Amino acid sequence: MRYVSTLLGLGAAIVLALGCQEPAKPALGPENNLTVVNQQDTFSLAIDELKNVYTELSYTWANSEPHARIFHCSFLPHGEALVVVTDAAGDTVYDRELLYRLEGITAEGVPGNWTVFLGIYGGVGAYVDFLLDATADTVVSGALMKDVCEARGR
């Protein structure tokens, strides 16, 4: 009887421990087809088929210009994807949620090694995709956005 009680107590403790534990947050897997193109003055990142993804990614990007155009081509109906860009001095030059179609430009920064950070929190959707281009004209017109996204197959 004592043995059974001990077993029951142990079982209950395990159930409680598992029940109170936070569920595992799915990170990126091979099915997400993470694609990063990190070149001097251009940087792009794409992730496909996000199903409740939680991840944080950070890259060092060589940028010889003080600005960079950014093109959002993401379709993430649920959850959130944040992109934060910091310049060579460590100052934030861009910080916002990735959207379906958006063309923007970073604030002026110090050329050199910039940092591109992407945080995805509970992301559910077909793809996350964005492009940073420091060689493009700094005048944001919105005219290129559709072409850029379509060229990226989005």
Added chain:
Amino acid sequence: MSSRMLVSLGAWAVAGAIAGPLAAQQAPPPLYPVAVGRTAADTSRAPMSAAQGQLPCPDCNPSPRFGWAVTELMIVQAVPSVWNNIRRGEVWAKITPRTWYDNLQNAWKWDDNAFLNNQFSHPYHGNLYFNSARANGYSFWGSALWPFAGSAMWELFGEAWAPAPNDFLNTSLGGIALGEMLYRASSVVLDNTATGSERVFREIGATILNPIRGFNRLVRGEMNDISQNPPEWRPSFVQAALDVGYRRISDGGATDFGRDVSSEGGYLQFRLYHGNLLDEVTGKPFAHFQVTGEVGSKKAQNDARRLSRLAALGTLGGIALAGDKEHPSQVLAGFLKYEYWSNPAVEWGGQSIRGGWIGRFGDQQGFSIQLRALGSFYPISAVRSDYFVTEEGRDYDYGTSLGGHALLSAIWYPRVYFNLGYDLVHQWTLDGEKSQHTIGGGSAELRVQVTRMIGLGAQYQNFHRWSRYVTQPDVDQNSPMFYLYAGIAIPSVGKN
């Protein structure tokens, strides 16, 4: 079809078509601002002729056609879905069981579309859901559930975007207000006894106002059937006015407000009053409604969208407090209101339920005073934000609001109409920049009928917005607006 075209076409269709049958009523209704009085000459509905009385009346008490209603609701859903999926290849229109599952599993999200899209296009689409039922024999209340069902269906299963609470509420509540207004406006335009070219123009006008009803009449062969007009198609009173004029918005003072709110230019305004407020308020919903549409010139709108104002206010019910039961002089009344207001100074919209006291004093054939004191609750409202701007086009904060509205109208029938009002609405922002907004201000309008048809008028409105932000500097905006116009009354007001 653009919103500007819709308003213009609708305005002309109604204006042109109501002139005939209503002129025949010989009613000398008060033109403006609110039809709260019924005069001796218009105490009865349009008399039915003996010949018309012998005609069948298939529209008098139609049986609900559930299958038709569901089919049309699905068509209204399918058309934009298929168009955006196949023709435009939009990723958000590619719906699968997986997107349905995701939409059911995940939280709803406020969406960031532009003001016109969220505050006009969605309610207009809701009107189509509403009329899927209304134009198939359902009553107002029976039809009122349909935009809720249609909107929920679209948000969860019609697109891959996360369901948006603002879309759901705007589509549902706005769809009811616009839907019943357009249903009744199309009833005024229709005449089952008309023949020839008049009948053709009436059917076209009604179809523009209510495409689902027009489609039903076409496929059922009702467009050329001769039959009775149901009594509710001919309300006790209808008055429209079409005004054209000059609008000036001044920058009367703003703190930390970077936009250019001043503008001037031409505008076109259409107003329609359907049913006598005090007499109809205890009757069926929207037996009394009033609608105002305003389109500004490109210059007046500072190159922005031309639709600058659309408001539809309809009765939901009421209790007579004084006067006789048929013609009360004081009532407690409830309303449903749709509002869209977008000009260089104002961006404001919402769906509200409002109620309060309305009274009329004096001689309707001479001088009378009409008073209103209403309170309002907005389950969803949107007001321009100074700091929340998305590049999808959203530049406004969403929230829920409470308001108060007072109106004094003095009428020297049938020549002079004077309106003095004050409105105040407070919004608690739920999505956007963390804030609270209070908007409102006083307004005064004078309209003088030079002839039975031609009127001249002027309106002054002192618009204020007081925005209190949690993390950003507060903004106080003061934008006086001045309107000067000439217009025609349709039909002409009482004989001079």
